[in-house]
Amino acid sequence: MSEQKGLIPARYAPVLFGFLLSGLMSLIVSGIATLRATGLPPNFPAIWFQAWLPSWGVAFPTVLVVAPLVRRVVARLTLPPPAA
Template sequence: MIPARFAPILFGFILSGLMSAMVSGIATWQALGMGAGFPSHWLGAWLTSWALAFPAVLIVAPITRRIVARMVRA
């Protein structure tokens, strides 16, 4: 098991992986269609997207939490 102190990083890793997989899959499908080369094009797009999305989530998530905290009542 992974120590609890790594939970925010693990959360960001999984969230960015799933979201970038879905978004890159849809974008690749719309751009190229569901042809024979779709899986390899999508995989390349996904890995590139994930490499950018993971650090972005780690930076943006704390900012988003602060904004949401200011917008809701306790």
């Protein structure tokens, strides 16, 4: 018997990748922007969370739409892999 790894079918990998990447990036960027805008008040985590969720709501669909375009641009800017 082979052991099954993972929880989600591989065909969803690009969407899951975009979901996780956009979540992490929007978390970091909103944290920096929130810190610069508010300093470090006692309720900073709550302010950051309130800024992060809407940011992620914009970042995730943006990644899904923009990623194919960026892949094409990268493919045009890089050399193809050597033939095997």
